[in-house]
Amino acid sequence: MKEITILGSTGSIGTQTLEVISELKNWKVKALTAYQQTELLFKQIKKFNPEFVVVVEEEAAVELKNRLAAEPTIKTEILSGKQNLETAAAEKVDILLNAIVGFAGLEPSVAAAKAGNDIALANKESLVSGGPVLTELVKENKVKLLPVDSEHNAIFQLLKGHQSELEEIILTASGGPFFSYSREELSQVSVEDALNHPNWEMGSKITIDSASLMNKGLEVIEAHWLFDCNYEDIKVLVHPQSIVHSMIRLIDGTILAEMGPADMKIPIQYCLTYPRRSETAGNMLELDQIAALEFFQADTDKFPNLKYAYTAGKAGGTFPAVLNAANEIAVYSFLRGEIPFLAMSRVVASVLDQHHNITAPDLEDILNSDQEARRLAVEVIKEWF
Numbered sequence: 001m002k003e004i005t006i007l008g009s010t011g012s013i014g015t016q017t018l019e020v021i022s023e024l025k026n027w028k029v030k031a032l033t034a035y036q037q038t039e040l041l042f043k044q045i046k047k048f049n050p051e052f053v054v055v056v057e058e059e060a061a062v063e064l065k066n067r068l069a070a071e072p073t074i075k076t077e078i079l080s081g082k083q084n085l086e087t088a089a090a091e092k093v094d095i096l097l098n099a100i101v102g103f104a105g106l107e108p109s110v111a112a113a114k115a116g117n118d119i120a121l122a123n124k125e126s127l128v129s130g131g132p133v134l135t136e137l138v139k140e141n142k143v144k145l146l147p148v149d150s151e152h153n154a155i156f157q158l159l160k161g162h163q164s165e166l167e168e169i170i171l172t173a174s175g176g177p178f179f180s181y182s183r184e185e186l187s188q189v190s191v192e193d194a195l196n197h198p199n200w201e202m203g204s205k206i207t208i209d210s211a212s213l214m215n216k217g218l219e220v221i222e223a224h225w226l227f228d229c230n231y232e233d234i235k236v237l238v239h240p241q242s243i244v245h246s247m248i249r250l251i252d253g254t255i256l257a258e259m260g261p262a263d264m265k266i267p268i269q270y271c272l273t274y275p276r277r278s279e280t281a282g283n284m285l286e287l288d289q290i291a292a293l294e295f296f297q298a299d300t301d302k303f304p305n306l307k308y309a310y311t312a313g314k315a316g317g318t319f320p321a322v323l324n325a326a327n328e329i330a331v332y333s334f335l336r337g338e339i340p341f342l343a344m345s346r347v348v349a350s351v352l353d354q355h356h357n358i359t360a361p362d363l364e365d366i367l368n369s370d371q372e373a374r375r376l377a378v379e380v381i382k383e384w385f
């Protein structure tokens, strides 16, 4: 038996990870965490019998404890508060899967790396904001950092044996629901339109980021840290079919591509079985059922977030954390209907413009920059809307 802790077990990646574990059979769950969704967490506790769970929100944790009091056979301990996410991350397991959404995932990733836990990382914000700190800790503590994100999981697989021959990384992007929209049409889109992703079922934050191309921008920065690659050597191509999950170009001009169904359980499973593979219960990709594989340049005039991510990434230091923080505020404001779709990238640009970079940040610098960027983003939104 192998042991896993899943941070963010009630989300899209978290629930799919639990499905993978059920299919693989030889895994035991050490701990699960959520922010506040106790209904689903209760079902997960009954099914997976973890040693403990963390519910960040105190009231939700009390409610869950009360519910479990009526189930004397369940011995799961219930902890609450943000600090206990780090406790969960640092408990020794075979792998820690971080599927928390947003910057909240960074400190648990840091705690896991410090404790020497191998990490399957879905929480891209850990590397986007905390890349300089997290990658050092990973090296220092000889931690295996396995990318769950389908694009990075693809690159990770493709690079085997080719690291020294790499010319460039080509990340594919679905283009989201608005790929063919004009600026005029983009100015009219609703929250519902933006949540309607053509190929992937994901949490609301990443779905909005996919529609605005910020997700691809965050992934460019994530790729920089994961594969120690210059930004000039990370390209993005829009590939609406989401069949090719990403590619690498080698120095002799050969392009290697990783293809498969748009099913996150495949990269999740690969992280858990790495370096081996297991059979999948999911659908196989039938290439003769696909009419075409198309690739287009991303239009960064229409979707400037991608441009801003390259700029922030190249500037380095605390700029990527600021990009991420401003974007988180903008996305949740959009989701609440407070700002229009196109305003999100304007908020990000304005906050980036106001930031004074710290070039070699420690964790505290990153946490402070994140806080300050959030404050500025809220201020900008209040002023404009």
Ligand SMILES: NC(=O)c1ccc[n+]([C@@H]2O[C@H](COP(=O)([O-])OP(=O)(O)OC[C@H]3O[C@@H](n4cnc5c(N)ncnc54)[C@H](OP(=O)(O)O)[C@@H]3O)[C@@H](O)[C@H]2O)c1
Binding pocket: 007, 008, 009, 010, 011, 012, 013, 014, 033, 034, 035, 036, 037, 038, 056, 085, 098, 099, 100, 101, 102, 104, 122, 123, 124, 125, 148, 149, 150, 200, 201, 202, 203, 204, 205, 206, 264
């Ligand atoms: N979904 C995908 O297909 C996909 C693909 C590639 C990468 N990713 C990345 O994986 C991560 C998770 O994405 P997702 O789509 O699974 O998100 P999601 O469905 O929104 O789930 C987020 C999880 O994090 C928990 N959470 C939310 N805020 C938190 C906080 N402040 N502190 C601690 N926990 C918190 C949630 O708990 P509650 O349920 O209690 O709110 C939930 O368990 C993101 O970084 C995303 O970019 C996702």
